[in-house]
Amino acid sequence: MKTIKIGQFGFGCVGEGLFDIVTDQKKNLPIAYQKICIRDINKSRKAPLEILTDNPKDLFEDVEINLIVELINDADHAFKIVSTAIRKGIPVVSANKKMIAIYYGEIQKLIAEYKTPFLYEGAVCGAIPILQTLENYYQFDKISKVEGIFNGTTNYILTKQFEEKIPFNLALKDAQAKGFAEVDPTSDIDGLDPKYKLKILLAHSFGLDVPVDQIFATGIRNISQNDISYAKNKGLKYRLISKIIKHENQVCALVCPILVKESDLAYKIDHENNYVSITAEYTGKQLLYGKGAGSHPTGIAVFSDITGVINGLSYTKSIDSNLSFTNEVFIEILISAQNLKLLDNVKFNEAYQVYESQGYFYKTGKVSINSLLSTVTDDLFIGLINNKVEFEKGEELLLV
Numbered sequence: 001m002k003t004i005k006i007g008q009f010g011f012g013c014v015g016e017g018l019f020d021i022v023t024d025q026k027k028n029l030p031i032a033y034q035k036i037c038i039r040d041i042n043k044s045r046k047a048p049l050e051i052l053t054d055n056p057k058d059l060f061e062d063v064e065i066n067l068i069v070e071l072i073n074d075a076d077h078a079f080k081i082v083s084t085a086i087r088k089g090i091p092v093v094s095a096n097k098k099m100i101a102i103y104y105g106e107i108q109k110l111i112a113e114y115k116t117p118f119l120y121e122g123a124v125c126g127a128i129p130i131l132q133t134l135e136n137y138y139q140f141d142k143i144s145k146v147e148g149i150f151n152g153t154t155n156y157i158l159t160k161q162f163e164e165k166i167p168f169n170l171a172l173k174d175a176q177a178k179g180f181a182e183v184d185p186t187s188d189i190d191g192l193d194p195k196y197k198l199k200i201l202l203a204h205s206f207g208l209d210v211p212v213d214q215i216f217a218t219g220i221r222n223i224s225q226n227d228i229s230y231a232k233n234k235g236l237k238y239r240l241i242s243k244i245i246k247h248e249n250q251v252c253a254l255v256c257p258i259l260v261k262e263s264d265l266a267y268k269i270d271h272e273n274n275y276v277s278i279t280a281e282y283t284g285k286q287l288l289y290g291k292g293a294g295s296h297p298t299g300i301a302v303f304s305d306i307t308g309v310i311n312g313l314s315y316t317k318s319i320d321s322n323l324s325f326t327n328e329v330f331i332e333i334l335i336s337a338q339n340l341k342l343l344d345n346v347k348f349n350e351a352y353q354v355y356e357s358q359g360y361f362y363k364t365g366k367v368s369i370n371s372l373l374s375t376v377t378d379d380l381f382i383g384l385i386n387n388k389v390e391f392e393k394g395e396e397l398l399l400v
């Protein structure tokens with residue numbers, strides 16, 4: 001077997017994790033690092049100095065390199081790297097969910113034109129092998145629902161708030177100290193990180209290329225300890241859920257905190273863990289559970305893609321669907337804010353209740369995802385009060 005000579009971009013959390021795994025696996029596979037490109041050449045690294053560079057050309061002009069691994073934290077720059085590799089016919093592996101979600105359509109066109117392998121298992125829930133599972137086991141099944149907890153940082157924060165009754169800011173600081181949350185936690189706490197994953201899963205499970213700005217996602221930035229304890233007193237807790245649901249030929253998706261009860265699967269998923277469940281006609285409901293991020297868990301997903309490329313693997317699910325994406329579906333939510341006026345930001349189709357508790361104002365009711373998409377959520381907490389989604393079909397409202 002020809003030796004795989006890796007040209008890697010990025011040597012941070014995931015890049016270093018992969019480096020450890022490649023170093024460990026060299027005895028089993030003909031695989032070696034040729035060059036690693038980073039931003040700051042002066043930082044001390046565990047990789048040998050002679051293979052480090054800060055010039056991308058050193059990788060693209062090295063004819064020995066036969067696989068590019070993209071592990072940087074800048075989506076636009078990552079797209080430049082990935083598209084250059086695809087155009088040059090060099091197989092490429094990435095874990096960059098934001099880049100893949102935003103540039104999905106362009107990447108698909110490039111792959112179709114240049115026939116270059118591109119794999120990205122590490123981009124969706126770290127070590128959980130969801131993309132390969134969908135590829136290998138669900139090609140001929142009829143999926144009706146994909147849902148789960150796709151973000152470890154927010155799950156860790158929610159667990160801390162629930163168990164230790166500490167405010168959001170302290171729980172976030174703890175998550176940052178433990179390395180789960182980044183210095184700028186926006187992507188996690190505003191639900192963007194799970195939204196990118198959901199977008200990729202919409203493509204891999206339903207063949208839909210939905211623009212990222214068409215997917216409603218809200219996070220836990222505005223969750224108060226009052227929200228947590230109010231729920232806890234009723235035997236409930238919040239989990240940041242991501243879900244895709246198909247009904248007949250329509251598909252909807254959202255990322256939103258949800259109130260779950262002890263008998264719900266999501267209730268039992270604590271700390272930084274993730275899960276993905278897939279519901280399909282022949283298989284019923286199946287569950288994947290585990291570490292959705294981290295240096296070695298994501299590193300091994302990237303390593304599996306490298307071995308996948310060696311074995312001639314490519315994704316076969318294409319954007320070719322008789323399904324349509326819709327936000328004209330209805331969900332039941334509660335909203336809370338310290339300023340009563342902010343509750344007017346949400347246009348309810350049906351309002352159920354308005355109440356006040358410990359200085360917070362609450363409103364519950366039924367709302368369409370479409371109207372939530374245009375809602376300003378600054379200073380407003382939004383949570384699903386149940387797991388129902390109503391699809392509109394003519395006059396009839398169907399419950400899934």
Ligand SMILES: NC(=O)c1ccc[n+]([C@@H]2O[C@H](COP(=O)([O-])OP(=O)(O)OC[C@H]3O[C@@H](n4cnc5c(N)ncnc54)[C@H](OP(=O)(O)O)[C@@H]3O)[C@@H](O)[C@H]2O)c1
Nearest residue numbers: 010011012013014038039040071072073095096293294298
């Ligand atoms: N962390 C996780 O658990 C996890 C899980 C799944 C997916 N991912 C994804 O994996 C990717 C990497 O994440 P990470 O956590 O490893 O990031 P990170 O720790 O912040 O490291 C980023 C690396 O990229 C390098 N870099 C940034 N811009 C560059 C450029 N223009 N050219 C070359 N190198 C550049 C940085 O160089 P310097 O070292 O010189 O600053 C650094 O080594 C991201 O797309 C992330 O979303 C991460």
